Amino acid sequence: MSEEGPLSEAPEVDEARGHRQAPQVDLHGREGHTLSAAESARIPAVGEGWFEQPSNINKIIWALVAVCVASVGADLFSLYHKHGHYGFQEWIGFDAFYGFVSCVLLVLVAKQLRKVSMRDENYYD
Amino acid sequence: MTEGAALIDGGARLAAMLPPGWIMMLGALVVPLLRGPVRQGWMLALPVLGLFQMLALPLGSEMSATFFAYELELLRFDSIARAFGLVFHSAAILSVVYAMKNDSALEGSAALVYSGSAISAVFAGDLITLFICWELTAVSSVFLIWASGNERANRSGMRYLIVQVGSGVLLLAGTIIHYAETGSLAFDHLGLVGFGTGLIFVAFGIKAAFPFLHNWLQDAYPNATVTGTVFLSAFTTKLAIYALARGFAGTEILIPIGAVMAVFPIFYAVIENDLRRVLAYGLNNQLGYMVVGVGIGTEFALNGTVAHVVAHVIYKGLLFMSMGAVLYRVGTVKASELGGLYKSMPITTLLCIVGAASISAPLTGGFVSKSMIVSAAAEEHYTVVFLVLLLASAGAFLYLGIKVCFFAFFGQDRGFRVKEAPLNMLIAMGGAAALCLGIGMFPGTLYGLLPYPVDYVPYTVSHVVTILQLLLFSVLAFAFLRKAGLYPPELRSTLLDSDWIYRRMLPWINDGLAFAYNRAVDRGLGPARGLLSQVMSTVERIHRPDGVLGNPWPTGATTLWAAIMLFALLLLSY
Amino acid sequence: MTFLSNVAGLWNYWAVITLMMIGLYIMISRGNLVKKLMGMNIFQVSVIMLYVSMGKVAGGTPPILIEGAEDVAYSNPLPHVLMLTAIVVGVATTAVGLALVVRVKEAYGTVEEDEVVAIDQATDREEAAAARAAEAAHGEGA
Amino acid sequence: MSEHFPALQVLLPVLTAPLCLLLRHPTLVRVLSLAVTVGCLGISLALMEQAREVGTVVYEFGNWPRPLGIEYAVDTTNAFVLVIVSMIAAVVLPIGCRNSQVPEGREYLFYSAFLLCFGGLLGVAITGDVFNIFVFLEISSLATYILIAMGRDRRAIMAAYSYLIVGTIGATFLLIGIGLLYQMTGTLNIADLAVRLEDVKETRTVIVAFAFAMVGISIKLAVLPLHHWLPNAYTHAPPVVSAFLSATATKVAYYLMLRFIYTILGAGFVFDVLQFDVILTPLSLAAMFIGSLAAIYQTDFKRLLAYSSIAQIGYMTLGLSLNSELGAAAGIVHLFNHALMKGGLFLVAGCVLLRVGSTAIVDMRGLGSRMPLTASALVIAGLGMIGVPGTVGFVSKWALVSAALDQQAWQITVLILLSSLLALVYVWRLIEVMYLTEAPEGAERREAPPLYLIPTWILVLASVYFGFNTESTLGVARAAAHQLLGGAG
Structure with a gap:
């Protein structure tokens, strides 16, 4: 894994809440587990924990x-x-x-x- | 179903004839042939089966085989081996559960061979068997590092392999010399009595990560795969502790070595950024306790060492598992990039806290085990060592437990929103956490497994309160330093350690020598070098398929040679 | 024993040795595959003669039992018998050898060893060169 | 029945061979020859048991007593050789004559030649009569020439021819030696020869006989300067034949050398009076190095194996030249171990040839992924060639090194270990090509058929199994050496 890549490329799923999804590093290339919007919504936003x-x-x-x-x-x-x-x-x-x-x-x-x-x-x- | 049962029954009978560990090693060979759930079930069944098989053996069982003229003792089943065997099997089961979703056949087989050979090593009654298992652990475990598949891991794995195999070579050399000196291959108490045992001592020391021999550990473990590190953390170093306890109990030099080991990694742990490497330093620091325990060598100290190995394998495994889960979900375990994961991974957070607490807190495994070693040091009046170990306790708790939990799960929220760790990982971590707490709350079971009778009572008010003071004020110190801004920020960096010697200094020296050599060659050694390269090219030329020696001659020439040889024989005989 | 009687008394051995050397020399020096086989035959014949001559008992008769006669010296029959086998072996070997020569002639168009070897070496060299070329091509590709 | 085992051991294959010529039916012939080899394997194992029990099993043909009649005498040493030969034959024969020039419908020729060769080799090993040795040697050799000429390439024919010339010289030299021995003693029986030679040992005739016999056997054994028939023969012969010959023919020759030196002439005479080791030791060492070096620089896999065989023969003769019980045991155990490894490797070559169409090393690129089972068999057997612990190669090296150390021959020990490094180089070359380079484009990924893989893996797994179970190899070899060197049987 390159040191910078995955973090900067991580998709911003919910910018308003400051969320970002992690890239999947995986055990050997499995599909990433992207959070659904509902799941994402359950998690408190940045600064609200x-x-x-x-x-x-x-x-x-x-x-x-x-x-x-x-x-x-x-x-x-x-x-x-x-x-x-x-x-x-x-x-x-x-x-x-x-x-x-x-x-x-x-x-x-x-x-x-x-x-x-x-x-x-x-x-x- | 009945057929299946019969198959299992037959397999069990077969397995009962093997020394512990072999089931896993042999079973690992089948892993690449299986797929999907069958493989997962098989991989889980092997260590479970191995555990039952071991438990079925009565204490004092022996098994031997003849190898050349030597009688190899494949199985020596006494209480110390039983304790290690038990914890190794448990670690293997938990790690396999943790790695359940890893579908790399190579990694799965390597992990099983690795665990199996470590277990066999524990039951080895002679040095040759020990050597074979020793090398097998080295060779199989490196695949757990290489399985990461990146350049950094490849190189790190190669360094790891060289160091580990080197340890094995020293062990072999020591064994041979020891055999020549004493005529014995038995792996009993050896003591530092001669050159041979000295080499064996160093071989054990490398694997036990003695100061300056330690860096393969911090180099390799963080580069292994998510699941590989969990396996690695359990076996290699603890095998070395076992070997030291068996061969060098009561060797005083181990006490200062262990004391240094217990402290210096903490400094690195404080400023290291990669949390898996922090754990590796922590592993090293806890090994220090065990080495001290072996060095003291009293029954009480050895009991403490074995107990601490048991507790440590479990909780360190738990910590590595939780960091593995973070790496798996987030993609990094760098403290400078993590934070606030408690929101996304609450269960992992909780389990990680249990693991961190298990380093020394009451009601956990570390509390009932580590304190035995510290008490043993005090009982034998090693005051300085006692204070050092106390300091290391506080430091380890803080900078391993608190730091890892704090920076990964709390601290500044970096906004990562990920799923909770997969179920199988949670199960493995939950199992480990339950064991940690179980050992801590019911220490009698653990004490019953120790090699010598135990009359130690961990839960006295005095002990609990003083340890709580120590730990609470460590946390307070952490809070204080954070508030005061004295705590060093997490920075992305590489820390120089003893590996610098072989990763930088030796290459420099090498380059310098090469430079000097080239200069010398230019000045007048040129002809010598020319001669060498000429010799090499001549060797190649005559051995190549079109060269004199690499090319079949015509029949006449062979006939001539036959005549010449006949003549030579006649000449010689007359 | 003088040198002369050495030579004369053991003349049969000298003959054998001479034949043997001739056979060996042909095998070493001649490139023609058929001639080599002939050399081999001469070489084998020398051995047969060695055996046969050692079976001779001075003054002995052929080893055929003479009814009623006493004090008859018979030559040793065993070497002769052995050589019957050896001759069979020799014939078989020659036959196989000649058959191979025929095949060589078909495959190479010549029965001169140096020419065949040259052709073979050319083939070997071509293969080696192809190997090196493939390796080099792979090296560039990698 | 079991008292006729010695006779059956040889007669079974030798008589089945002409039967095959008559039957001609491909399947029938195949099944028949397979049954014969398996039967021979059983017989040889039974003989081994008998020999271990009674010391020497003697079978007198027509009940003519020694020295008048021909007798077969089986002691531990030749029982071991019989087991090796028949085991390898039984394992490799099922593959048959694929990959050779034999046209369809004429496979029976292959099988009869194979059975003759097989029977001849068994005969050499089993007989207690020196002239019989010559006859069986020629039977097996003639069959061998035919088998080699069946190779796909036209170079096979020339290889067979060269071997024919050189091999005949070897056999004839042996015949001369036998003749001279007969002249001095009037007997052809080995046991009888040994007794009668005692009185006339130091005569020139015996010395000349020894020289001829040794050179003759050395040619068959491919001792260094006389080895040049071997690479071409093994390279161009059909893979099954290469596997069989490399695993058996030289082994039988080595057995002959042991028999002549230890039983007939006596080690004291050969080594102390004639100082045979003065010649044999340097030649063995040279073979170890030149063979391995030549193997390193070869471009063809089979030829590489052939040169490595020359180096391995060096190890065997080195064990012999140490002139001790341990040395002889090291040589004998290496017979077995090398047969397993080299047989397995040549069968791997057969798999490669079948699927890749060539055994050039460059064509083996990426074999690790194209033919994983074949490639891993090669790796395991290759580790054995290096002498990695846990393989039979290690057992051999260990036996040889401890024999050398027993004689205080430090320099020889060092040289043995050094030459092992050379083996590492050529095995690594193969591993590198197979696993670390990519397959050429368009190369098909197709594993060899089970017919090939099963015998290959039997040998390879055996080479691992006997790396651990040393009792049935090294133990027997030590017993054999003990018996050979005149200890109580």
């Missing part, structure tokens, strides 16, 4: 924060017996902290890696 509403996203994030706080809170108020092989594992919120920091670090390091190792998509061709 539940997960696309900024307010909903904020709700999700706040819910996430709440759960996070709750999990650390369990540590804080010793709601359960915390058990680990090492002493540091029993610190309050150790895993939370470790998870957060290591993820941020991983991303930041990876961004640096990109400077070294990123090449054009067709570098080897």
Whole structure:
């Protein structure tokens, strides 16, 4: 498959709703499954999905924060017996902290890696 | 109907005489002769039949054959082999269901031979049998890559084949040397004790994708067909883990190797754009856990390794299946081009989330298996390794699970409106998801299959909460980085990895040497080269059909030769 | 034994060897297919003579049983018998050979080996050239 | 009945041949000869069983005891050769004389010639009398000349003629050798010869006898400088004949060489006193390389196969020249394995000739899609020629390499492996042409008929089967070599 072709050639079935149909890449040249107009209509338009509403996203994030706080809170108020092989594992919120920091670090390091190792998509061709 | 039943009965009796895996390998040969639903049924029947056949074997069964002077142990049925056999069969069944609509006979046969040979390898009791199966997996699996039919896949497949066959050659060489050193071909615990076992170790290491030996994986898997990658993800590397666990359990060097393996692919996974390649990096990262488990080598650690193999094959298969479905429907799995597919493919989305969660979340397979390895590291006081694995857990969950789900199904809607994945794919994914959850919720069954008795209890409040903290804050970190604009954007790109060494550096060196050589030749080695080409052309000239040696002489000449030879014999004897 | 008695005492072998060499030489040197067959015949005859002469027992009579006679030395009959078979084989071979020569003459119009070989090689070369041409044409097409 | 098996083994085909001439009815003749070959196969297998049980099965004609009468003696070695010959005959004969010059209605000539050739070869292998060897050799050779001349091309006639001249020289040399041996011992019986030669071994007459016999057999075996009858004969003969001859005629000659060296003259005498290996080893190595190189540069598929046969004969004689039990076993097992592979390949050539009308390699372009079954048979048998594990070729190479290593002959091992690479080159050339180039325009896609395909695939599948089941080939070959070299039968 060429890298640009199928996407730019994809037929615009419903421009008003921002829909486009994907080209069929297939398992060996089967006919494409073009959506019927009815099927297409059932799918929310671009920007209208539940997960696309900024307010909903904020709700999700706040819910996430709440759960996070709750999990650390369990540590804080010793709601359960915390058990680990090492002493540091029993610190309050150790895993939370470790998870957060290591993820941020991983991303930041990876961004640096990109400077070294990123090449054009067709570098080897 | 009764005839059919009799046929099935006869077939079953025949099959019962074969070692596990052979049913699939032999049955695969028939696949090209069948068409349509018959073929689909046949392809599904083979692994199911194989599974039943394996389950019917009592533990401790053996089967051997004589090959030259060597006694080959085709079947060694112990608990570790049983666990691998079980998960390989399950993976084969799910993958076949997933690939049901793929009507390429070549791909179907190759996939079955590949699965079958991987299963046979697990039951191999000696190194020769292992080698044969080892090479068979290499040779059969490459067709799953070549079946993509494009230039990129062709070349990638060739690189893959060279690496895999190379691994087999090392295994053979190691086996021969090991045999010369010890006189034994048995595939039991080997340990790094000599040059022979060293070569075998490297051979296993290549297939297990050790750091710097890993890149065939990320190179080849994303280039295979939609269905081929699902097969590939299940067998090759896990076979290598099995081989390591069998041959090199407790070899300490494996621990640092595994630790590095668990971390470095994450960096690549973060910035890689092709989501199937992201999964390949993730595969590599999870192999790291297993290698660490083998390296620790205690019963507990080995149990953890086997358990993690079981869980990992299933959930990684599920993730590859969901990305395959996306590729099938949308035509790309590049993160930079995808988004918002949850609207079009809600079921796939849900199943993909289950797969992502199964990496470590409670109630899933990854939770009950991976934690055994991490705990084993702690129990044996490998503190640094413990912390590294913990970090990798958080990273893997985030950048494999979240990233794949988020960029493919949520994120910015790119407007693709496609159909939900085909039914057979959904069934396969659903089956895999059910297994993930089943293992996670009822770990006792899994633990019962492990090679050693298990007294590990995964579901303690402490464990659940701490893991939840780790995972939740990973997600929080992701949300934070996205909001803060620190998260690297998805870019269409190629990332340099160790494959750069053989795809770029070696050719450069080669070109440089060729240049130097040509210069030297121009300066005065010309005559030598001329001589060489002259020799070559002379060889061709005299062997060509019109040359002296390629052309039948007239009878007189042969007669003369007969006389000459007679004379020579007489001369020699006098 | 002196050289002379060597030659004289074993004269039958010398004769055989001479015949054999003549036969071989004809087969090597003559290009005419019929002459080659004749050379082959001479060569075979030399072997027959070798066998027959080795069956002779000095002072022996032909191996026909003489009734009532004692102390009669008989020549060894076996080589003669063997050679009856060998002669049959030789005749058969010659017949097949001559039949083939007839066919060669029909197919090629000549019975000189060098000419036949030249024709054959020309055919071979044509085939090879056609092969190369086809390959080259294919190479351009691809 | 079963005690007469040795006699029946030869008499059945030899007597059926003239019967065919009388009957003339094409179908009848065909069925009859087929029945005879299948019967011979059964007999040979039974003989093999008997020989493995009792060591040597002896059959005395007219109950005349050794050394007066003619006896047939079957031990493991010649039982193995008998099985090879009759197996190949039974597999290839059903194809009959298609693709040859035989005019319609005169197929009975083909069948009688084939049966004579077949019976002659069996006779050579089975008999325990050296003069009988000569007679049977000539019977089979005369039939062979006729069979070769049946080829479609006029070059077949010339090939037959050349083979006739050269082959007759070979047989006559053998006859001279036999005569000289008789002169020294007064016996023609092989077992008796071996005993009586002990006293007179070092005489010049025996040495000369040895030289004549060896050169004679070498011609029939196509050892390197004496091989030039072979390529033309195999190239231009009808495919079935090529398949049969390549799989059997040289094998029987190899058996003769084994018999003369090990049973009659004794390995100690041949190798230590006469130093036959000094000549045989370099010739074998040269055959391996020159044969393979010539195969690489051929433009005709059948001729390529013929040259590859010369290389393969090199492997067999190399095993012999190693002068060890393992070496002889390697040679014997390669008899069988090569018969399967080369027989299969020549039948593939027959399929190609039938459908494509030529066996030029360029005409085989795109065969992979035009005749998939034929092409895949070629690939599998070709892998065997290279010696890929899982094929009989590998078994042979393995046996040969381990024999060479056993003698500490490292350099020979290396050369064996190198020459395998050459085999890779010429097999790859064929694969490339068949699968990686497109079919010429207008080429029809038509698979060969089952009549051709079934025998071809029987041989090809057997070549895979015996790549795994080594007990019934290598095991027997080792037993045969053990018996030949004087171990307890």
